[in-house]
Amino acid sequence: MTETRPLALITGASSGIGRELARQFARHGHDLVVSAEDESLESAARELVEAGVEVRAVRADLRIGEGRFRLLDALAGLTVDVAVLNAGVGRGGAFVDTDLAEDQEIVDLDVTATMRLAKPLLRAMVMRGEGRLAFTSSLASTMPGSFQPVYNASKSFVQSLAQALAEEVEDTGVTVTSIMPGPTDTEFFDRAGMAEDTRMGTSKKDDPAQVAEQAFRAIMEGERKAVTGSLMTRAQGLVGKVLPDGVKAAAHRRMAEPGTGRPSENPEDPEKSGHGQE
DSSP states (O other): OOSSSOEEEEESTTSHHHHHHHHHHHHTTOEEEEEESSTHHHHHHHHHHTTTSOEEEEEOOTTSHHHHHHHHHHTTTOOOSEEEEOOOOOOOSOTTTSOHHHHHHHIIIIIIIHHHHHHHHHHHHHHHTOEEEEEEOOGGGGSOOTTSHHHHHHHHHHHHHHHHHHHHTTTTTEEEEEEEEOSBSSSHHHHTTOTTTSHHHHSOOBOHHHHHHHHHHHHHTTOSEEEESOHHHHHHHHHHTTSOHHHHHHHHHHHHSTTOOOOOSSTTOTTOOOOOOO
16 A cells, blocks of 8 residues: 555445445545455456556455454554445345344344444544544435344444444544445345345336445545435435334335335336445
């Protein structure tokens, strides 16, 4: 890593929003440490090098302690100017039907890994008196996730943590930003088993490049939270602030319950449920 360029860390950087975020930081002259567990990370890293910055790729399964230690070891001696904790996973289905081990993986990655990485990163930033920490939360954090309960609950944790930390570090020179995308066109829905048999999976989704561009701006401007994506997604973020939880839970069920999948008659379906994807 160079001393003349700022350094950004992006987790979950092999695809989706994470990969697009890495592209944004590379285009704006940041060296990068990128992390993911899959082999696609290597191709993402090669592409980023073409932007003329230095890139260190760290393959690590952040759900387990060994993977988290591997990433932190790779950061030893480096000054991380911006850290985006973006890695996450979800699973659709009723709570009584989903596999307990898969539910636990959501908690291990979305909650435990996020917290365990955030603490040393934020401590180092506060000690220096500068830095930017960002979390990929979701509009899902604002609503009960019927037929996707553990994922939505995990994002509620991330959202609450991010907003609390933003208040704690006020006036330290460090900013904390929560990114809140809606349904985004990534591999998330395939991996979550929701791509074909849920209305959420078959509805029109936001462009991850647009989400990442807006997220990059919000992070660099030090915003505490930013709903990112299309105008429809941002409008839904506003509507969600006034709807009762029971109404939001019922709406989420209509979008996420298995068997509801169908091509949306209206590509800008106003009933689409807020749900982010890393």
